[in-house]
Amino acid sequence: MTLIIILVVVAVLVLGVIGIYNNLVKLRNNRENAFANIDVQLKQRHDLIPQLVATVKGYAEHEKELLTRVTEARAAAMSATGINDKIQAENALSSALAGLKVSLEAYPDLKANQNFLQLQTEIADIENKIAATRRYFNTATRELNNAVQTFPSNILAGMFGFKKEPMFEIPQEDRATIEKAPEIKF
Numbered sequence: 001m002t003l004i005i006i007l008v009v010v011a012v013l014v015l016g017v018i019g020i021y022n023n024l025v026k027l028r029n030n031r032e033n034a035f036a037n038i039d040v041q042l043k044q045r046h047d048l049i050p051q052l053v054a055t056v057k058g059y060a061e062h063e064k065e066l067l068t069r070v071t072e073a074r075a076a077a078m079s080a081t082g083i084n085d086k087i088q089a090e091n092a093l094s095s096a097l098a099g100l101k102v103s104l105e106a107y108p109d110l111k112a113n114q115n116f117l118q119l120q121t122e123i124a125d126i127e128n129k130i131a132a133t134r135r136y137f138n139t140a141t142r143e144l145n146n147a148v149q150t151f152p153s154n155i156l157a158g159m160f161g162f163k164k165e166p167m168f169e170i171p172q173e174d175r176a177t178i179e180k181a182p183e184i185k186f
Contacts (some may be wrong), residue, residue: 027144034137
């Protein structure tokens with residue numbers, strides 16, 4: 001009878017370990033899938049940026065430094081490998097695009113150009129999709145991090161190499177710009 005009880009307890013523990021491990025794998029895969037969805041949107045953004053830059057160049061020749069920054073940030077984002085490197089590179093690209101957006105306010109003719117308006121609309125649409133997929137990615141990351149850090153799964157997570165993963169957040173140096181209320185002029 002004692003042997004049966006021991007075997008049942010061992011079987012329950014083994015099943016518990018398997019369940020926790022499988023849940024950790026599922027959460028990790030869900031996070032990776034969420035980032036793959038972001039990658040799809042980022043590819044579209046990377047494809048549109050050269051068109052936007054070419055359109056703006058015709059109007060804003062003296063803004064070369066800003067356009068170069070956007071182009072370099074795009075290249076860095078496209079060549080980034082690994083989720084953490086891509087997060088950092090995409091944050092730099094978002095910052096460069098925000099600078100371009102502010103700079104374009106000085107060009108009323110450009111803002112009325114149909115090609116520019118279409119590109120601006122497409123980029124705004126993609127930015128909205130990226131924001132939505134980033135939220136999903138951060139939710140998947142939070143769920144994984146919760147599982148990695150809470151008992152008893154934290155024990156198995158450490159044994160099997162699962163670790164806390166970073167969120168897709170706004171870099172600290174860009175927070176001041178984003179938190180500042182927009183200035184509206186007529």
